[in-house]
Amino acid sequence: MDCTGLCEVLTQGGTDPGLAQFLSILLGVLLVVTVPLITVIFLIWIERKIAARIQDRLGPNRVGPFGLLQTFADLIKLLAKEDITPASADRLLYNAAPLLSLAAVALIWAVVPYTPYHVGADLDIGALYFVAVASLGTLAIMIAGWASNNKYALLGAFRVVALLVSYEIPLVFALLVPVMLAGSMSMVDIIHAQSGMWFIFMAPLAGVLFFISSQAETGRAPFDLIEAESELVAGFNIEYSGMKFGMFFAAEFLHVFTNGVLITILFLGGWYFPGWQMPLIAFMWLGLKAFIPYFISLWIRNTVPRLRIDQVMKFNWFFLVPLSIVNVLILAFLVMVLKEIGWVPVDETGAMALAQAGFIELLPMTIVLFISNVLICVPIVNRLRRMGVEQRAAREQLRTQRAMAAGD
Amino acid sequence: MDVLNEWAFIGVFLVLAPILPVLPIMGAWLFRPKRANVLKSQTYECGVETVGDTWVQFRVQYYIYGLIFLVFDVEMVLLFPWAVAYHKLSFFAFAAGLLFIFLLTDALIYAWRKGILIWR
Amino acid sequence: MIQFDFSTIAFFVFAVLTLGGALGVVTNRNLFRGTIWLMVSLFGVAGLYVLLSAPFLAAVQVLVYIGAIAILFTFAVMLTRSLTRLNVRYTRLWPSALGAVLLFAMLVIGVIWPVFGGNELYNQPISDVVRTTTDLGVALVSGEGYVLPFEVASILLTGAMIGAIVIARDADEEEMEQ
Amino acid sequence: MVPLSWYLIVSAALFSIGVFGVLSRRNGVAVLMGIELMLNAVNINLVAFWRYNTTIASVTEPVPSELSGMVFAAFMFVVAAAEVAVGLAIIITVYRNWRSVIPEETDTLRG
Numbered sequence: 001m002d003c004t005g006l007c008e009v010l011t012q013g014g015t016d017p018g019l020a021q022f023l024s025i026l027l028g029v030l031l032v033v034t035v036p037l038i039t040v041i042f043l044i045w046i047e048r049k050i051a052a053r054i055q056d057r058l059g060p061n062r063v064g065p066f067g068l069l070q071t072f073a074d075l076i077k078l079l080a081k082e083d084i085t086p087a088s089a090d091r092l093l094y095n096a097a098p099l100l101s102l103a104a105v106a107l108i109w110a111v112v113p114y115t116p117y118h119v120g121a122d123l124d125i126g127a128l129y130f131v132a133v134a135s136l137g138t139l140a141i142m143i144a145g146w147a148s149n150n151k152y153a154l155l156g157a158f159r160v161v162a163l164l165v166s167y168e169i170p171l172v173f174a175l176l177v178p179v180m181l182a183g184s185m186s187m188v189d190i191i192h193a194q195s196g197m198w199f200i201f202m203a204p205l206a207g208v209l210f211f212i213s214s215q216a217e218t219g220r221a222p223f224d225l226i227e228a229e230s231e232l233v234a235g236f237n238i239e240y241s242g243m244k245f246g247m248f249f250a251a252e253f254l255h256v257f258t259n260g261v262l263i264t265i266l267f268l269g270g271w272y273f274p275g276w277q278m279p280l281i282a283f284m285w286l287g288l289k290a291f292i293p294y295f296i297s298l299w300i301r302n303t304v305p306r307l308r309i310d311q312v313m314k315f316n317w318f319f320l321v322p323l324s325i326v327n328v329l330i331l332a333f334l335v336m337v338l339k340e341i342g343w344v345p346v347d348e349t350g351a352m353a354l355a356q357a358g359f360i361e362l363l364p365m366t367i368v369l370f371i372s373n374v375l376i377c378v379p380i381v382n383r384l385r386r387m388g389v390e391q392r393a394a395r396e397q398l399r400t401q402r403a404m405a406a407g408d
Numbered sequence: 409m410d411v412l413n414e415w416a417f418i419g420v421f422l423v424l425a426p427i428l429p430v431l432p433i434m435g436a437w438l439f440r441p442k443r444a445n446v447l448k449s450q451t452y453e454c455g456v457e458t459v460g461d462t463w464v465q466f467r468v469q470y471y472i473y474g475l476i477f478l479v480f481d482v483e484m485v486l487l488f489p490w491a492v493a494y495h496k497l498s499f500f501a502f503a504a505g506l507l508f509i510f511l512l513t514d515a516l517i518y519a520w521r522k523g524i525l526i527w528r
Numbered sequence: 529m530i531q532f533d534f535s536t537i538a539f540f541v542f543a544v545l546t547l548g549g550a551l552g553v554v555t556n557r558n559l560f561r562g563t564i565w566l567m568v569s570l571f572g573v574a575g576l577y578v579l580l581s582a583p584f585l586a587a588v589q590v591l592v593y594i595g596a597i598a599i600l601f602t603f604a605v606m607l608t609r610s611l612t613r614l615n616v617r618y619t620r621l622w623p624s625a626l627g628a629v630l631l632f633a634m635l636v637i638g639v640i641w642p643v644f645g646g647n648e649l650y651n652q653p654i655s656d657v658v659r660t661t662t663d664l665g666v667a668l669v670s671g672e673g674y675v676l677p678f679e680v681a682s683i684l685l686t687g688a689m690i691g692a693i694v695i696a697r698d699a700d701e702e703e704m705e706q
Numbered sequence: 707m708v709p710l711s712w713y714l715i716v717s718a719a720l721f722s723i724g725v726f727g728v729l730s731r732r733n734g735v736a737v738l739m740g741i742e743l744m745l746n747a748v749n750i751n752l753v754a755f756w757r758y759n760t761t762i763a764s765v766t767e768p769v770p771s772e773l774s775g776m777v778f779a780a781f782m783f784v785v786a787a788a789e790v791a792v793g794l795a796i797i798i799t800v801y802r803n804w805r806s807v808i809p810e811e812t813d814t815l816r817g
Contacts, residue, residue, distance in 0.1 A: 018533065018534075021413075021416075022534075025416055025417050025420050026420055028417060029417060029424055032421070033421065033424055033425060033428060037428065075432075078432075078436065079432070079435055079436045079439045079440065080436075080439050080440055080441075081436070081440055082440050082441045082442070082443070083433075083436060083437075083440055084444065084449060086449050086450065086451055087446075087449040087450065088451060090561075093561070093564065098429065099426045099429050099430060100426065102425075102429045103425035103426040106425045106428070107421060107422065107425050110417065110418055110421045120417060120421070121414040121415070121417040121418050121421075122414060123414055123415070123418070123583065124583065124660060124661065125583050125584050125587045128488055128584070128587040128588070128591065129418075129587050131591060131595075132587045132588075132590040132591040132595065133590070135590070135591060135594055135595030135596075136590075136594060138595065138599065139567065139594055139595075139598055139599070142598075142599065146560050146602070149451065158470055158603075158606070161470075161474075161599055162469075162470050162474070165473060165474060165477040165596070165599060166473055166477065168477065168595070169476075169477060169480045169481075172480075172484055176488070176491045179488065179491045179492060180491040180492075180494045180495075183492060183493075183494065183495035183496070183662070184492060184662075185488065185492055185661065239451070242436055242440060243432050243433045243436035243440075244433060246432070247429050247432075247433070309527055310526070313525070313526075313527040314525075314526065314527070317520070317525040318520070318525065321516070325509060325513060328509070329506060329509060332494065332502055332506075333502065333506075335494070336499055336502045340499075349496065350496070351495045351496035352494075352495035352496070353495070415578050415583065416534055416538075419538060419575075468607065468696050468697070468798060470603050470606075470607075471600070471603045471604060471696055471794070471795070471798060472693060472696055472697070474596070474599050474600045474603050475600065475689065475692050475693065475696070475791050475795070476689065476693075477596055477599070478592075478596040478597060478599075478600055478787050478790070479685050479688065479787065481591060481592055481595060481596040481787075482592055482596075482685060482783055482784050482787040483682070483685060484588075484591070485588045485592065485780050485783050485784065486668060486678060486681060486682075486784070488588075488661070488665075489584070489661050489662075489664040489665030489668055489780075490665050490668060490669055491665070492661045492662050492665050493661075493663075493665025493666045493668075493669070494665070496662070496666065497665075497666065497669060500669075500670075500671060501670070504669040504675050504678060504679065505669065507679055508678060508679060508682045509682075511679065511683055511686050512682055512685060512686055514686050515685070515686040515689040515690050515693075518690050518693070519689075519690075519693055522693070522697070524697065535707065535708065536707075536708055539708045539712065543716045546716060546720060547716065547719055547720060547723065550719075550720055550723040550724070550727075550743050551723060553723075553727060553736075553739050553740070553743065554723055554727035554731065554736075554739075554740065559733065559735055559736065562736060562739060563739070566739050566742060566743070569720075569743065569746075570742075570746060573720075573746050573749070573750060576713065576716070576753075577750075577753060579708070580713070580753045580756075581757055582753050582756075582776055582779070584776070585753060585776060585780070588780070588783060589783075592783050592786075592787060596787070597742070597786075597787065597790050600790060600791070600794055601735065601738075601739070601790075601794070603794075604735055604794040604797060604798055605735060607798050607801070608735070608797065608798060608801040618730045618731065618732065619730065619731075620729060620730055621730050623729075624725075624726050624729035624730040625726055625730065627725065627726070628722040628723065628725050628726035628729070629722070631721075631722045631725055632719055632721075632722035635718040635721070635722070636715055636718055640711055640714045640718060641711065644709075644710050644711040644714060650709060650710035650759075651707065651709040651710070652707050652709075652758075653707070653757050653758050654758065654760065654761055654762070655760070655761065655762040657762045659768060659772060659773050659776065663768040663773055664773055664777065664780070666768070666770075667768065667770035667772075667773040667777055668777065668780075670770060672770060673770030673777075674777050677777075677781060681781055681784045684784060684785070684788055685784060685788060687788075688787070688788035688789075688791050688792050691792055691795075692791040692792045692794075692795035693795075695795040695796055695798075695799050696795040696798055696799060
């Protein structure tokens with residue numbers, strides 16, 4: 001095993017190499033794991049502020065400057081809340097579910113490259129790793145619903161799991177696109193492949209599909225069936241109170257921002273700041289860009305009404321899934337054709353290598369792929385519009401019929 | 409060996425990630441009131457007595473969604489290597505992938521036409 | 529003798545997870561808990577894959593088993609609700625326990641130990657070279673590789689999906705009629 | 707490094723536990739779980755033999771046969787998934803028709 005940085009220092013100081021390595025890994029993990037946990041505290045404040053502005057309110061503004069310390073106040077309040085475990089609950093699983101829920105989101109951060117030189121673990125299966133880890137969250141919801149031993153909790157958990165599971169299909173298909181373009185599942189390699197051109201310009205449709213399905217994965221509006229208050233009391237976490245409820249809450253808030261970071265890495269070029277590769281600038285640049293999808297997500301959440309579950313399911317199975325499959329196939333086909341023509345930058349072995357190409361070399365390829373994506377979208381949007389018009393007309397007709405019947 | 413080093417990081421992370429959320433819960437245990445009574449620890453159903461079994465019978469629909477998801481998930485097992493290797497593959501490989509996805513879409517189209525995917 | 533480095537410790541941890549989880553599966557009365565134990569066990573197997581330098585398989589193991597098969601099992605447990613509380617857990621408890629122990633003893637004493645135990649050849653992997661997911665992808669779809677099984681797998685999945693839908697739908701329609 | 711035989715022992719133990727589960731449990735779902743354990747034991751064996759036993763010809767140009775273990779394991783996932791999907795569907799249907807999930811009791815087809 002290699003031993004650099006802190007590990008090297010410790011070994012020179014006379015520590016056993018194995019122990020030194022373990023200590024350096026432990027420190028790294030602590031650093032990486034605290035980033036999301038600290039972030040979430042401020043995310044809650046940011047989200048409440050943004051939501052308030054969208055709804056024409058002020059938001060938290062009492063505790064600390066601009067209400068910045070509101071979250072800490074809430075934290076203290078949560079600490080002092082009574083924590084009730086229902087008598088009929090399965091105690092072990094009931095207590096394990098919130099931990100698993102938060103851990104599932106925090107684990108994603110292990111593969112996030114913060115800067116060119118700082119990444120928790122550069123796994124060569126990074127993209128698959130985060131999908132796999134995120135699926136632990138689904139299991140956590142299932143466990144929470146079952147262990148509460150409450151009809152509504154279980155019913156809510158069932159619905160949510162059916163929803164999450166359905167939206168994972170377009171998510172994974174959209175994920176195939178950056179993986180295919182970069183020729184690697186490693187997050188670092190995917191960022192390097194975007195040094196010339198962001199993938200969002202090559203595959204905007206995949207980016208949008210990924211965004212929509214990750215919005216559904218977090219259970220935010222318009223997909224917030226997780227807490228369809230009017231239908232399901234409160235969903236799977238109905239029996240949870242105090243800090244354990246706070247864990248589910250924190251996991252959800254963190255998940256939204258994590259998705260922003262993932263979209264930034266997969267489609268918006270990650271930390272890659274043109275020209276500079278200073279760690280601090282790269283880190284800020286990543287955070288800044290992650291804020292764009294994060295903000296759009298909040299914007300949607302606060303302005304779009306909740307859909308019914310049958311609508312949500314229909315949207316997924318009859319629209320997102322076919323579209324994401326077609327998208328992957330067309331992209332694969334075009335990449336192959338472009339490679340034959342010679343518009344795709346290749347390395348000496350004839351394999352596609354986007355990481356070695358600059359902006360200009362990538363431009364023709366990007367334009368073709370972008371236009372193809374737009375061409376896929378045009379008939380679909382038209383069809384959607386026609387369907388909408390038809391449905392509205394049908395409803396209008398029904399209403400006039402009823403009015404006539406009432407008039408008679 | 410350095411591949412395993414990356415995974416050692418994940419391993420330590422895996423142990424720590426559930427432990428860190430335990431800390432605030434432990435902290436809450438110190439501060440929170442502990443006055444449990446029978447009424448409080450009843451199942452929360454808006455004050456109404458629980459009617460019938462908790463494990464109400466569910467529709468097969470849920471299972472079918474899970475089933476289709478499983479099939480697509482397993483498809484990913486074979487499609488991800490295909491996508492990763494795509495940059496060095498030939499046209500033949502594209503045809504193979506196309507056929508693979510096409511065969512699977514068959515099943516989806518079947519489910520589609522039978523009206524199974526509509527939530528009832 | 530074996531030196532205790534990271535991978536050895538990790539091996540023991542994952543072996544304990546795998547076998548402990550498996551024991552939980554076969555001894556648990558409650559099937560939902562049994563499913564969770566199954567996931568613990570299969571998670572341990574994923575860890576073993578990592579130690580065997582097949583991280584792709586490990587990720588897939590978590591994705592497929594914990595992400596999908598666990599959900600399917602819990603759905604099935606709920607759909608056949610009486611399963612969660614069973615009075616009779618086992619049939620033929622002692623004969624099958626004896627059979628399983630004998631099988632294990634036979635495998636270890638009869639095959640594994642004599643053939644692989646003392647053999648220096650199998651103490652280390654022959655090569656340090658690790659094949660990546662890219663190589664796997666090339667092997668899967670190249671003409672001289674596994675392209676035929678690749679397509680057949682797709683047909684198998686399609687068949688399984690249609691078959692299972694047809695079977696499960698029957699029950700659904702009966703339910704609707706009632 | 708852990709020798710190959712240790713992996714084989716873990717795998718053998720897992721397989722035996724799976725066999726025990728399949729033989730002793732009365733419940734259809736539990737039987738399927740036992741089968742899953744057995745399939746995973748087989749998979750560990752496949753990957754372990756592949757890792758410890760494959761001679762690598764050249765570093766850069768892999769021959770497909772050098773990936774046999776991984777490829778087989780990947781196909782095992784497909785088989786396991788198909789088996790679970792159909793198996794559970796059958797159990798659910800049987801339960802709806804017979805109100806029972808115990809394999810021995812659903813013997814209408816017996817002559």
